[in-house]
Amino acid sequence: MRLSFVSLLVLEAIPVLGFPTRNVGLSALRRYEAVPVLRLKVPRSNNVSEAGQAKGEAAKETVAVTNQTTLTTAEVLAVAEEFEEGTVRTVGVFGSANPVQGGNLFTKMKLPANTAGAIEAEYNGTAANTITVAPKMATIAPPAGLMYVDPLTFTISTATPPETGDQHQVDYIFGEASSNAVDISQSVLGKLDTATNQFVTEGLGELEFEAEESEIALKVADMNGEWAVFVPTTAVKAGEGEEAEEATEDPAAEESEEEED
Structure with missing residues (x-):
């Protein structure tokens, strides 16, 4: 089984994203061990009074939730040009029920990026x-002939199922590390068959590939x-294949070969 060639790159970014680094090594990735969901801080607005900040942890949590709603509204109002075109861009939070509007208003919700x-x-x-x-470390082997680009999988759930006429779309925007390592034009999205x-x-x-957006x-x-x-x-670019092969070799298999020798 092959792991993502970007797994090592993601490990380098783990401290930034808030993943626990203890006991999370290359061997853990090879075994598809899951890691906790990203811990993301709720953005706060600048108009929170000092008195409000001094009312204890319960008050802080309330302020955070309030500010999250305010931020979402502000973002919607800030994209007047896109709003006129029937499109709103928002930034979602992992593990939270991110609201989207009805009325056939097209909403593009981007989640936090990793490497x-x-x-x-x-x-x-x-x-x-x-x-x-909800993101988690991949625990299932990729389909034959394929490898993970992102070592995370993403479980998407809506509060209510789609109705007739609703449009859903899942996008993935590639980072520079991915674009440099593989031919992203050959990438595909996969869905877990339970x-x-x-x-x-x-x-x-x-499925559509948008070259200008690397998406x-x-x-x-x-x-x-x-997802x-x-x-x-075969889409690994020259110079990356050997590293990808070394990164995905099974240590258990290597030990077995040494014992046979």
């Missing part, structure tokens, strides 16, 4: 909804499910 890239959920529905995105516990990449919807976009009937980003093992 490999960033997942983005797009919603265009008749009714308001919420979208929750019946077989395997990722499938075909028959999911209309793939998959239009789907329902975004609910666990991952893959690329053919």
